[in-house]
Amino acid sequence: xxxxxxxxxxxxxxxxxxxxxxxxxxxxxxxxxxxxxxxxxxxxxxxxxxxxxxxxxxxxxxxxxxxxxxxxxxxxxxxxxxxxxxxxxxxxxxxxxxxxxxxxxxxxxxxxxxxxxxxxxxxxxxxxxxxxxxxxxxxxxxxxxxxxxxxxxxxxxxxxxxxxxxxxxxxxxxxxxxxxxxxxxxxxxxxxxxxxxxxxxxxxxxxxxxxxxxxxxxxxxxxxxxxxxxxxxxxxxxxxxxxxxxxxxxxxxxxxxxxxxxxxxxxxxxxxxxxxxxxxxxxxxxxxxxxxxxxxxxxxxxxxxxxxxxxxxxxxxxxxxxxxxxxx
Amino acid sequence: xxxxxxxxxxxxxxxxxxxxxxxxxxxxxxxxxxxxxxxxxxxxxxxxxxxxxxxxxxxxxxxxxxxxxxxxxxxxxxxxxxxxxxxxxxxxxxxxxxxxxxxxxxxxxxxxxxxxxxxxxxxxxxxxxxxxxxxxxxxxxxxxxxxxxxxxxxxxxxxxxxxxxxxxxxxxxxxxxxxxxxxxxxxxxxxxxxxxxxxxxxxxxxxxxxxxxxxxxxxxxxxxxxxxxxxxxxxxxxxxxxxxxxxxxxxxxxxxxxxxxxxxxxxxxxxxxxxxxxxxxxxxxxxxxxxxx
Amino acid sequence: xxxxxxxxxxxxxxxxxxxxxxxxxxxxxxxxxxxxxxxxxxxxxxxxxxxxxxxxxxxxxxxxxxxxxxxxxxxxxxxxxxxxxxxxxxxxxxxxxxxxxxxxxxxxxxxxxxxxxxxxxxxxxxxxxxxxxxxxxxxxxxxxxxxxxxxxxxxxxxxxxxxxxxxxxxxxxxxxxxxxxxxxxxxxxxxxxxxxxxxxxxxxxxxxxxxxxxxxxxxxxxxxxxxxxxxxxxxxxxxxxxxxxxxxxxxxxxxxxxxxxxxxxxxxxxxxxxxxxxxxxxxxxxxxxxxxxxxxxxxxxxxxxxxxxxxxxxxxxxxxxxxxxxxxxxxxxxxxxxxxxxxxxxxxx
Numbered sequence: 001x002x003x004x005x006x007x008x009x010x011x012x013x014x015x016x017x018x019x020x021x022x023x024x025x026x027x028x029x030x031x032x033x034x035x036x037x038x039x040x041x042x043x044x045x046x047x048x049x050x051x052x053x054x055x056x057x058x059x060x061x062x063x064x065x066x067x068x069x070x071x072x073x074x075x076x077x078x079x080x081x082x083x084x085x086x087x088x089x090x091x092x093x094x095x096x097x098x099x100x101x102x103x104x105x106x107x108x109x110x111x112x113x114x115x116x117x118x119x120x121x122x123x124x125x126x127x128x129x130x131x132x133x134x135x136x137x138x139x140x141x142x143x144x145x146x147x148x149x150x151x152x153x154x155x156x157x158x159x160x161x162x163x164x165x166x167x168x169x170x171x172x173x174x175x176x177x178x179x180x181x182x183x184x185x186x187x188x189x190x191x192x193x194x195x196x197x198x199x200x201x202x203x204x205x206x207x208x209x210x211x212x213x214x215x216x217x218x219x220x221x222x223x224x225x226x227x228x229x230x231x232x233x234x235x236x237x238x239x240x241x242x243x244x245x246x247x248x249x250x251x252x253x254x255x256x257x258x259x260x261x262x263x264x265x266x267x268x269x270x271x272x273x274x275x276x277x278x279x280x281x282x283x284x285x286x287x288x289x290x291x292x293x294x295x296x297x298x299x300x301x302x303x304x305x306x307x308x309x310x311x312x313x314x315x316x317x318x319x320x321x322x323x324x325x326x327x328x
Numbered sequence: 329x330x331x332x333x334x335x336x337x338x339x340x341x342x343x344x345x346x347x348x349x350x351x352x353x354x355x356x357x358x359x360x361x362x363x364x365x366x367x368x369x370x371x372x373x374x375x376x377x378x379x380x381x382x383x384x385x386x387x388x389x390x391x392x393x394x395x396x397x398x399x400x401x402x403x404x405x406x407x408x409x410x411x412x413x414x415x416x417x418x419x420x421x422x423x424x425x426x427x428x429x430x431x432x433x434x435x436x437x438x439x440x441x442x443x444x445x446x447x448x449x450x451x452x453x454x455x456x457x458x459x460x461x462x463x464x465x466x467x468x469x470x471x472x473x474x475x476x477x478x479x480x481x482x483x484x485x486x487x488x489x490x491x492x493x494x495x496x497x498x499x500x501x502x503x504x505x506x507x508x509x510x511x512x513x514x515x516x517x518x519x520x521x522x523x524x525x526x527x528x529x530x531x532x533x534x535x536x537x538x539x540x541x542x543x544x545x546x547x548x549x550x551x552x553x554x555x556x557x558x559x560x561x562x563x564x565x566x567x568x569x570x571x572x573x574x575x576x577x578x579x580x581x582x583x584x585x586x587x588x589x590x591x592x593x594x595x596x597x598x599x600x601x602x603x604x605x606x607x608x609x610x611x612x613x614x615x616x617x618x619x620x621x
Numbered sequence: 622x623x624x625x626x627x628x629x630x631x632x633x634x635x636x637x638x639x640x641x642x643x644x645x646x647x648x649x650x651x652x653x654x655x656x657x658x659x660x661x662x663x664x665x666x667x668x669x670x671x672x673x674x675x676x677x678x679x680x681x682x683x684x685x686x687x688x689x690x691x692x693x694x695x696x697x698x699x700x701x702x703x704x705x706x707x708x709x710x711x712x713x714x715x716x717x718x719x720x721x722x723x724x725x726x727x728x729x730x731x732x733x734x735x736x737x738x739x740x741x742x743x744x745x746x747x748x749x750x751x752x753x754x755x756x757x758x759x760x761x762x763x764x765x766x767x768x769x770x771x772x773x774x775x776x777x778x779x780x781x782x783x784x785x786x787x788x789x790x791x792x793x794x795x796x797x798x799x800x801x802x803x804x805x806x807x808x809x810x811x812x813x814x815x816x817x818x819x820x821x822x823x824x825x826x827x828x829x830x831x832x833x834x835x836x837x838x839x840x841x842x843x844x845x846x847x848x849x850x851x852x853x854x855x856x857x858x859x860x861x862x863x864x865x866x867x868x869x870x871x872x873x874x875x876x877x878x879x880x881x882x883x884x885x886x887x888x889x890x891x892x893x894x895x896x897x898x899x900x901x902x903x904x905x906x907x908x909x910x911x912x913x914x915x916x917x918x919x920x921x922x923x924x925x926x927x928x929x930x931x932x933x934x935x936x937x938x939x940x941x942x943x944x945x946x947x948x949x950x951x952x953x954x955x956x957x958x959x960x961x962x963x964x965x966x967x968x969x970x
Contacts, residue, residue, distance in 0.1 A: 049833065050831055062514075064517060099511075105512055106512045106533070108534050109529075109533065114515075117525075118519040155919045156688075158919070190902035190903075201911065212831070219908060220904075270803045270804075
C-alpha cells in the first residue's frame with residue numbers, strides 16, 4: 001500500500017489542489033492551506049462538521065468561488081485561470097451533485113430539459129439528446145419517461161438519481177458530491193450510495209465526496225480527509241482511519257458515530273468562531289490531550305507510524321495510543 | 329435498479345393530481361379575461377358595428393341623453409353618437425395602454441437580467457440610472473416627456489414606455505437576484521453553459537411569470553395614464569375618438585349632462601380594473617409551481 | 622395550580638436511573654388509538670393511523686421513522702398544535718386529563734406547563750430581539766410558577782445552570798444570535814423544563830447540530846430526566862440518536878407503529894422487516910462498498926391509502942395476504958411488539 005498522502009497506484013493525479021485559502025469579508029477563515037489530490041477512478045472523502053470549510057473547498061474546486069490563494073489543477077489545466085475552450089473542458093470533466101435534490105433542479109424545467117441544458121452547453125448534437133438523456137436516466141435507476149416530470153413530481157431519492165444523471169450526462173472524470181446523500185432517508189440513502197459505487201466501477205469516474213456523516217464517508221471512500229475549522233487535520237486511507245485514527249478530533253468523531261467500539265470521547269464545548277480561530281492548533285480548545293506547545297505552534301501534516309498524515313503535535317512526541325484521557 | 333418501480337405508484341398518482349387541480353385561473357380573473365376578450369372583439373369590429381361615423385355629428389341632436397332613440401348612449405356636445413365614438417375610441421385607448429407595457433417589458437426584462445447577472449459594476453450602473461428616472465413622479469415625467477416630444481399618440485406611447493421601464497426592470501432584477509442564489513444555479517454554472525444561455529434558459533423561465541403578472545397590472549395603469557395624457561391634450565388630439573379625449577370633451581357638460589361623462593370614464597375604469605384583476609389571477613395561477621420549488 | 626405529577630416532592634423523589642419503574646402508578650403520558658386526518662383540497666389525508674404509545678415518568682421513548690412516517694405529526698397532534706386544521710380520534714391522557722377532550726384554552730394551559738416541547742431549530746422559537754434570560758423569565762411568569770420578577774430572575778439563572786450552561790448570568794444577557802447552536806438548544810431546553818413538566822416532547826432536537834455537539838445535548842436529556850424525573854418522548858430519523866437516549870423505541874412507518882419495545886431489543890434484535898432493513902441500510906465499517914442492503918423504492922407519501930401492510934410494496938418477505946390484511950401490533954417477546962405476522966408467525970396469545 002502506498003502512503004495515504006499519495007494517490008493509489010491505480011491512477012494518475014486527476015485533481016491536484018495546493019494550498020487553497022479563503023477568508024470571507026466578515027473575517028471567517030473558511031479554508032486555510034487545504035491541499036489534496038484525487039486520482040483517476042478514486043473516491044476521496046472529505047468529512048468535518050459545519051463550518052469546517054469542506055463545502056467552501058468544494059466551491060473553490062468547482063470555481064464557484066474564487067480563493068484568496070492556492071491552485072486547483074484538473075487534468076493538467078489550471079482551473080482557476082482557464083478560459084474559453086479550456087474552461088469548457090474543465091466544466092465538462094468536473095461536475096457536481098448538490099446536497100438538496102428538491103432545490104438543485106430548476107422548478108420550471110422538466111428533468112429532461114435540465115439534463116439537455118448540460119448537453120447543449122457542450123455542443124452535443126440535438127438529435128442525440130433524447131437517447132443520451134434516456135440512457136443516463138435508466139442507468140441511474142429511473143425510467144426514461146420520468147425525465148418528463150417536473151422536479152416537484154419526483155421524490156427526494158428519485159431527484160437525487162436525476163441529479164447524478166445530470167452530473168454524468170456529459171461524461172465527466174470527477175464528480176464533486178457535496179453532501180449528496182445527507183438529505184435522503186436512510187433507506188433511500190443506501191440505494192444512492194450503491195448507485196454511486198456501481199457507476200464508478202462502470203464508468204471509472206472519480207468522486208470528491210463531501211459529507212458530515214463519517215460512516216457514509218468511510219463506506220464510499222478510498223481515502224478520507226478530515227477537516228476542522230478550515231484546515232486538514234488528518235488524511236488517511238478509509239480503513240486505517242477507522243482502525244487507527246491519528247488525530248484526536250478524528251478519534252472523537254469516530255467515537256460519536258453509531259455502533260462505535262471502545263470508550264466514547266465526548267468533546268466539551270463547540271467549534272470556535274471561525275472568524276477568530278485559536279492560535280496554534282485550532283482544535284486545542286476542545287482537545288482532551290492538549291499540551292503547552294499546541295497554543296504556541298501550529299502542527300503541520302506529518303506522516304504517522306501507520307502511514308496516515310495527521311496535523312497533531314502528539315504525532316511527533318509520545319502518543320498515548322488510543323487510551324482515553326484522564327478527566328482534566 | 330428496477331427495484332424503484334413498486335413504490336413509485338402511489339407517489340406518481342397522488343402528487344400531480346394536487347398540482348393539476350390547483351392550476352386553474354380563479355373565477356374573478358376568468359370574468360376579467362372574458363370582459364377583456366369582449367372589449368377586444370368590439371374594438372376590432374368597431375367600423376362594422378358602429379351605427380354612425382366617429383366624426384359625423386348632427387348639431388341639431390346634441391347632448392341627447394343615454395337611451396335616446398337612435399343613440400343608445402346619447403350624443404355629445406357636437407351631436408356625435410357616443411356609442412360610436414366609444415367603440416372607435418377603444419383602439420387608440422387600448423393601444424396606448426398595451427404598447428408601452430409591451431415595450432417596457434421587453435426593455436425592462438433585458439435590463440433587469442443584465443443588472444442581476446452581470447458584473448457588480450454593471451449592476452450598479454443600471455440600477456442607479458433607473459433610480460434617476462424613479463426620482464421623478466411617474467405621471468409628471470410622462471407629461472414632461474410627452475410635452476417635450478409634442479402631442480400625438482405615438483409620442484404619448486413613447487413617454488409611457490419610458491416611465492414604465494424602471495418598475496419592470498426592478499421587478500425583474502429582484503426576482504433574478506433571488507433566483508441567482510438558488511441551488512440549481514450552481515449546477516447551471518458548473519454545466520459550462522455561457523451566461524446568456526443561463527440567463528435565457530434557467531433564469532428567464534423563473535422570472536417571466538412574475539413579470540407577466542406585474543405587466544398585466546401595469547396595462548391597467550397605462551390605460552389610465554394614456555387617457556390622462558389625452559385629456560391634457562398631450563396624447564391623441566381631438567376630434568379623433570379616444571376615451572381620454574372624450575372625458576375631456578364631455579367635462580364641460582358636467583352640469584348639463586353628467587351621465588354622458590360617465591360613459592368613457594366607466595369604460596376606462598372597467599378595462600383598467602379587469603387588467604388588474606387578471607394580473608392578480610395570473611399570480612395565483614403561476615404560484616402553484618413556484619410553491620413546489 | 623399544581624397537578625400531582627409536578628410537585629417538588631415528586632421531582633425530588635424521581636427515579637435515579639432512566640428506565641426504572643416510575644414511583645407513581647400508570648404512565649405519565651398515554652396515547653391510545655390516535656389518528657390525525659388533514660383535509661387537503663377536498664381529499665382526506667390520514668397522516669397518523671392509530672398510534673398507541675405510553676411513557677412513564679423518568680422514561681424515554683423514541684419515535685423512530687423516516688420522512689413521511691407521521692412521527693412529527695404524532696407529537697404535534699399530542700400537543701394539539703394543528704387546531705382546527707386536523708381531525709383527531711383516540712385519546713391523549715396526561716395525568717388525569719384527556720387532552721383530546723379539553724377546549725383550546727385548557728390545552729394552552731397544559732402546553733408549556735405539564736407538557737413541554739423542545740423544538741428542532743431553536744432559532745425559530747427564540748425571539749431574536751430579546752436577551753434569552755428575559756424570555757426564560759417571561760415563560761416562568763406566564764405560567765405563574767414564580768412569585769415576582771426577582772424570583773423569576775433567580776430561577777432563570779438556576780435553569781440555565783441546570784442545562785449545563787457555564788456562565789448563566791452572561792448567557793442570560795445574550796441575544797440568541799450571540800450564542801452557538803448548541804447553546805441556543807440548551808436555552809430552548811431550559812425554557813421547556815422551566816415549569817417542571819411531567820412530559821417533555823422533542824422533535825429532532827439535535828438534527829441541526831454537529832455530531833460532537835449532538836452527543837452533549839443527548840447526554841443533557843438523560844441528565845435532566847435523572848434529576849427531574851421527566852418523561853421524554855423524542856422523535857428522530859437517526860438510529861444512533863435512538864440508541865443513545867431511548868429506553869424504549871417505537872418504529873413508525875407510513876403513519877403507524879410497526880414495532881415497539883426496549884431499545885436494545887428493537888435495535889439489536891429487530892422483529893419487523895422494515896426495522897431490520899432500516900438498520901441494514903446504514904453503512905457500517907464492515908459493509909462492502911456498492912453492496913449496502915438498500916430498501917427498494919421510497920417511503921410512501923403521507924396519506925397514501927393501504928389495504929394491507931403499508932410496507933408490503935418494499936418488503937422482501939411480502940406475501941399475498943400482506944397486501945389485503947392490515948397486520949396488528951402483537952407481542953413477540955417480553956415487552957416487544959411487532960406488526961408482522963410473516964416474520965413472527967404464530968404466537969400463542
